[in-house]
Amino acid sequence: DVKVTQSSRYLVKRTGEKVFLECVQDMDHENMFWYRQDPGLGLRLIYFSYDVKMKEKGDIPEGYSVSREKKERFSLILESASTNQTSMYLCASSPPLSLGREQYFGPGTRLTVT
Amino acid sequence: DAKTTQPPSMDCAEGRAANLPCNHSTISGNEYVYWYRQIHSQGPQYIIHGLKNNETNEMASLIITEDRKSSTLILPHATLRDTAVYYCIVRVGYGNKLVFGAGTILRVKS
Numbered sequence: 001d002v003k004v005t006q007s008s009r010y011l012v013k014r015t016g017e018k019v020f021l022e023c024v025q026d027m028d029h030e031n032m033f034w035y036r037q038d039p040g041l042g043l044r045l046i047y048f049s050y051d052v053k054m055k056e057k058g059d060i061p062e063g064y065s066v067s068r069e070k071k072e073r074f075s076l077i078l079e080s081a082s083t084n085q086t087s088m089y090l091c092a093s094s095p096p097l098s099l100g101r102e103q104y105f106g107p108g109t110r111l112t113v114t
Numbered sequence: 115d116a117k118t119t120q121p122p123s124m125d126c127a128e129g130r131a132a133n134l135p136c137n138h139s140t141i142s143g144n145e146y147v148y149w150y151r152q153i154h155s156q157g158p159q160y161i162i163h164g165l166k167n168n169e170t171n172e173m174a175s176l177i178i179t180e181d182r183k184s185s186t187l188i189l190p191h192a193t194l195r196d197t198a199v200y201y202c203i204v205r206v207g208y209g210n211k212l213v214f215g216a217g218t219i220l221r222v223k224s
Binding site (some may be wrong): 004040042090103106107108 | 148155156157158159160163212214215216217
């Protein structure tokens, strides 16, 4: 079974803090994704990566950065957390296009910025 | 990007088949239809996908109309644990980007 794990289920941070959200997958997938989910807005793609050290902006990258130094790990960084970044953050991974298209999601991190 | 339309909610009796419809009238020829679900407080879970033929796996069946403008996800024997939000998604672009809409809240009742 594919396993995608996220470092925390719940996180509370203060405005202005630098926040790191970690995601690890164990299926040697090339592609990894960060989404945020908010009521009424569905899932929105923040960043994705299709290879080590490669990254692409999604629909809402402002205020976020990412790091992918190893294939299995994809980190989301909030450089200076703000209250409007309070949300559920979901990480996902998938094999390359040639092998399949389904994405496997982690359990999510519910971040509250106060 | 092709958009999807789903009913906001549906109820189903436990043990009966749940049939969840989805309209995607602007789908293009090389776009797949995907179904995911999200149980409360968990990440989305992949269910099934298809291009033009009907598909079946251990979780569900996917029926796609001949013109590909709509599809139906079938859970053959719904259980209480199938209560979730079900998302019908048409795949777009490079990088496997998925665009999630509002989905259908399926409530399975005993």
